[in-house]
Amino acid sequence: MFSQACKYAIRAVLYLAVHASEGKKAGVKEVSAALDVPKYFLAKILQQLSRNHLISSTKGPSGGFYLSEQNREATLKEVVECIDGPDVFNSCILGLPVCSSENPCPLHVQAFAYREGLHYQLKHQAIGDLAKRIEREEQKI
Amino acid sequence: MFSQACKYAIRAVLYLAVHASEGKKAGVKEVSAALDVPKYFLAKILQQLSRNHLISSTKGPSGGFYLSEQNREATLKEVVECIDGPDVFNSCILGLPVCSSENPCPLHVQAFAYREGLHYQLKHQAIGDLAKRIEREEQKI
DNA sequence: TTAATAAAAGATTTTTTTGTCTTTTATTTT
DNA sequence: AAAATAAAAGACAAAAAAATCTTTTATTAA
Numbered sequence: 001m002f003s004q005a006c007k008y009a010i011r012a013v014l015y016l017a018v019h020a021s022e023g024k025k026a027g028v029k030e031v032s033a034a035l036d037v038p039k040y041f042l043a044k045i046l047q048q049l050s051r052n053h054l055i056s057s058t059k060g061p062s063g064g065f066y067l068s069e070q071n072r073e074a075t076l077k078e079v080v081e082c083i084d085g086p087d088v089f090n091s092c093i094l095g096l097p098v099c100s101s102e103n104p105c106p107l108h109v110q111a112f113a114y115r116e117g118l119h120y121q122l123k124h125q126a127i128g129d130l131a132k133r134i135e136r137e138e139q140k141i
Numbered sequence: 142m143f144s145q146a147c148k149y150a151i152r153a154v155l156y157l158a159v160h161a162s163e164g165k166k167a168g169v170k171e172v173s174a175a176l177d178v179p180k181y182f183l184a185k186i187l188q189q190l191s192r193n194h195l196i197s198s199t200k201g202p203s204g205g206f207y208l209s210e211q212n213r214e215a216t217l218k219e220v221v222e223c224i225d226g227p228d229v230f231n232s233c234i235l236g237l238p239v240c241s242s243e244n245p246c247p248l249h250v251q252a253f254a255y256r257e258g259l260h261y262q263l264k265h266q267a268i269g270d271l272a273k274r275i276e277r278e279e280q281k282i
Numbered sequence: 283t284t285a286a287t288a289a290a291a292g293a294t295t296t297t298t299t300t301g302t303c304t305t306t307t308a309t310t311t312t
Numbered sequence: 313a314a315a316a317t318a319a320a321a322g323a324c325a326a327a328a329a330a331a332t333c334t335t336t337t338a339t340t341a342a
Contacts, residue, residue, distance in 0.1 A: 004329075011235055028288080040331065040333070047289075060286090061287045063339065093259075094152055107151075114255035118248070118254075140240075140246065141235075145300065166318095168317095169319080179300080180301095185300095200308045200317080201318060203310070
């Protein structure tokens, strides 16, 4: 479903949402250690998210990554599409060039129904709200 | 979700289910042309499925691939797991080593529902029955 | 204002996946 | 029995994804 880079991206964003803020930034080192993720690879991913304004960063001492209030209003759908491209949620599960409700592949109905569930959550839940739930339910990232 | 090889495998098996039989075998050339899939790559995939008794084959003139009656009773779940390994349907969508209903990752609930629907169909519908539906509804493969 | 810090950027390497080609083996038709 | 056919097997090449390392730039704290 998601590339390795995308999985790291989602987890990193959620980590920042829970553990960092404008006043308490987190560096690549901290995030990669906390999530047990390759440091330099994660750095590239965070850069890409930062360039696309999905996370915020500042250089220099006491710098690092964090989510601004605006960043917290974005959704994981945007994060996912930033890393894996815009077609993640609507490309055919069998790779057929045309596959839709009108012209469905043999697995379309099931694949669509259940992928939409995931898509819906990622699209409609703000990252900030998701972070609150994670803290409340003490979920692992 | 599925690797490229796995997508080709599913489509090839369905093609054989619809267009081939013990009396009317299909060669790699025919299948790759019909599905527009790389010939030699498909050959490898069909070999692997054959070794695992998910499809049948015979060498020599008028040889080729087909599904025996027994093959038609198998499911696409077996095909998928033959190519992509046994964890496709139960590994964490974020790649966490532990992720379950008791210890869920932040996306577990949605991801689980998404995959289980698909999993259920692939697990409970015999390839032979699926092929009949494809013919009845004239679906593309 | 200098040294230290940390992200940004660029280049490179490694690994995995995808795709191709050649040789061998089994089977069948002539 | 010989020639032709088609899968099986093995080796190889190309492309993509994942991971690493080095240099540069911006910022801040001493």
